[in-house]
Amino acid sequence: MIDPTPLVKKFLLHLPPPSLRDNTAEIDRLKKQLMGFGGLEHLTVPLAEIPRWVSILRKTDYRVTATVSLAAYAPQLIEVEPGDARANLFGLAVDLGTTRIAFQLWDLHQGVLIGEIDRPNPQVCFGPDILTRIQVAENPEGLRELRDGVVEEINRALAFLSGEHSLSSQDIYALTLAGNTTMVHLFLGLDPSTIRREPYIPLINSLDPLSARELGLNLHPLGTVVIFPNVGSYLGGDLISGIGFSRLRDQEALSLLVDVGTNAEVVLGNSQWLVGCAGAAGPALEGGVARMGMAAGNGAIEQVRIDPKTKQLTYKLIGPGPPAGICGSGLIDLVAEMFLADLIDIQGKFNLNIPSERWTRVEDRPAYLLVTAEETLNGRLLVFSQVDLDILLRSKAAMYTILTTLVQSVGFGLSDIERFYIAGAFGNHIDPERAITIGLLPDLPRERFIPLGNASLKGAAELLLDRRRLDEMKTIARTITYLEMNVNQDFMNRFSAARFIPHTDPTLFPSVQRKR
């Protein structure tokens, strides 16, 4: 197999020096040798760089490294450097989430991941959810601030990652970004207001490759920025990227992919067809619950066990500790274990009749103590309140309702799903067993669940490394039929039923029934 070609590529050139017998112009001489590598017939050269590049050619005796972006329909020459600079070729993959932004820095020469970080989306200070931010963006000043916040955060990540790995951010020649439709609009400074108003029309779905310079990003100024296309107002490029990463389209089997984020985006299909829909699930499943939630990272409680008899609680942290909060998968574990230990009833209320030393009160409401103030990182109690529980249950109910609505709308049942991909920041950590217990995921044979982790980020990284994913990305976007989730009485009835644990209809969750 031929090695995949990254989105940007470097070529070592040694041009024949000019002579009376070969008086090809300097840049044409360079282009001519590049043509020899194939596929570069329509190479474009930016006028403004020509004097600098010609001077490099002449100074180096025509031994240079040329960097070409292969992202657009016509390849573009984006840098000429003295000598052999092929080793310095990096790319950044970005998953631009509503709540968090995740980054991976890749060495595109060697094809290896060299750094990874995850940051809160600074827009959170304007509002936790998409709708609030769209409101902020209705004011041009607000739109600019939202835009600048994300651009600056990406620039901080670029500076941090390149600093940490002792490389020049000028050697980062490509950036791929996947986000939901609103996040992409805000990142580009495009007014997203029609996204939240019927008939929910974005300004643009399919974007041409852009240059880092025009977006104000501090990688190489002519570095290529590729943004995954959106499908609808609530079905974004993050899902397109995740579908690509899952290889869902390579299979005959009926598969479902759910991207669990602040929005729940779901796609169902196989190699023949794809249908998708999306709805707000809230930030709870990403660990975005106000009091003690956090993203999966150092100090996060990711696993909880409660002995049904003694009600004794144990937990597992990510990293060495001390505990700092609880992430999405930890929360699901917590609720599932509390439910199985009778500490939470089927209606989602704390069962205060069951004695436990952990019952406490916060702001005069019942709460469950997870970690005492002495044990935590910041000296504050880690408690789980009825309010937190209500939020989580709304999120899980929304998720389950969206899943069932989509699957039923195309004439299938949940049990027909042969592969169930779970994407999202916490997809790696989620325990399907406990997610089923609380009724977040349907009660399918466990081997059908395939956690993908942050599939949006991973799909973006794949695109950095293999430009053929560009076509796949466009095919996916073109193939998906977007189903507008009609929040009618029927939907609301299903949602209400799904707010129970695991559900008002226990026969939907036979394995959970057997446990109690």
Next chain:
Amino acid sequence: MIDPTPLVKKFLLHLPPPSLRDNTAEIDRLKKQLMGFGGLEHLTVPLAEIPRWVSILRKTDYRVTATVSLAAYAPQLIEVEPGDARANLFGLAVDLGTTRIAFQLWDLHQGVLIGEIDRPNPQVCFGPDILTRIQVAENPEGLRELRDGVVEEINRALAFLSGEHSLSSQDIYALTLAGNTTMVHLFLGLDPSTIRREPYIPLINSLDPLSARELGLNLHPLGTVVIFPNVGSYLGGDLISGIGFSRLRDQEALSLLVDVGTNAEVVLGNSQWLVGCAGAAGPALEGGVARMGMAAGNGAIEQVRIDPKTKQLTYKLIGPGPPAGICGSGLIDLVAEMFLADLIDIQGKFNLNIPSERWTRVEDRPAYLLVTAEETLNGRLLVFSQVDLDILLRSKAAMYTILTTLVQSVGFGLSDIERFYIAGAFGNHIDPERAITIGLLPDLPRERFIPLGNASLKGAAELLLDRRRLDEMKTIARTITYLEMNVNQDFMNRFSAARFIPHTDPTLFPSVQRKR
């Protein structure tokens, strides 16, 4: 036959309005309908214009005119206007000569020429010839001034022509420009200094389409600017344009095209092959002789007759008069007629022994009076001095020497040329009979001479009207073998012989011999 497609094209669109059943994004909706016209699959859309265009879509109930540039490998959306604006589609063709700049404004919707002007190249004040200007450009400040001068002149022409024809310069969406290699470098602000130093290497020959905005040109900011490619330092895009216009490549017969300008550019070939070369001829043949020369235009003497017996002189003007100067074709006529009337001898000296009332002196040197001060436009004498004659004879000798050198270098003789195309600003006016008399053109059967006029300008205009000429333009540039004119002793000997009238070897010009 399908009508040719211009370089930029307008499409009238009436998009289905957004609805819950069709929630395609605004710009994607527009792209989708454009795709229906075919050939626009890879259409790019500039990010910065999206908000404005979407707002036009919404305000006009989705009835708009979209303007697409078809110049680059990927077509580009460059404007969206309310309603039906198809009629407002104009383009400017520019022949950027060393001495003069010629412009044609075309209505690309109707395919008709609507205005034409011709201006001195403002760079002339820095020096009449290419070499002087290259020296000026070695200083970055000088380069900028040379660049700005031409850009401003083009902007003045844009303002003048659009004003004169009551159209908005914003409706000019395309500009094609043909010029010699140095002129193009200066226009783009590229240092041309290596053009005049062995091995004579330009910075770039083949240019990508540019936007008017990046060049500072006041047509539509996203209007497409296409510059004809150069072949060598002394074989420019003006010749490529002229070859295209001549259809030389469509024929089996051996043809020669000479573009008579400040530089003489010559190409020989047929449908199978092309060889070209170039050399300095000086501005004399364009009417650029200091004292009384002018471009072919109102008030220019374009034809001269002298009765060989009475020595009586008559002339014909372009336009109604009064006389303002003499253009290139008038000068050739003048010298030919003076020679046939014995007023100039075979060595190119005034024959003061032949009595004529027109002999006079200027700055203490012999001169020949053409028009008295009372009769001229500006009240100054029109005289032709020995200095003027010497300059003209050097130019014609250079031209003839270049012609013979090229033809002989590929094993042919001048008499093998079956079609002899004469391009250049004065190509329409030149009288081959008299050009042969002075030895500027070879003594071939007269019907072989085909005057093309300003073929460079006409080729540029054809490209505006028919984008398929883009491929032809690239094919020509790729096909030509450029022969560096080696100014050795052999060349100098030929040049000295050609300074005589018509030549030291009269057997080369039998028809001239018969006249005397």
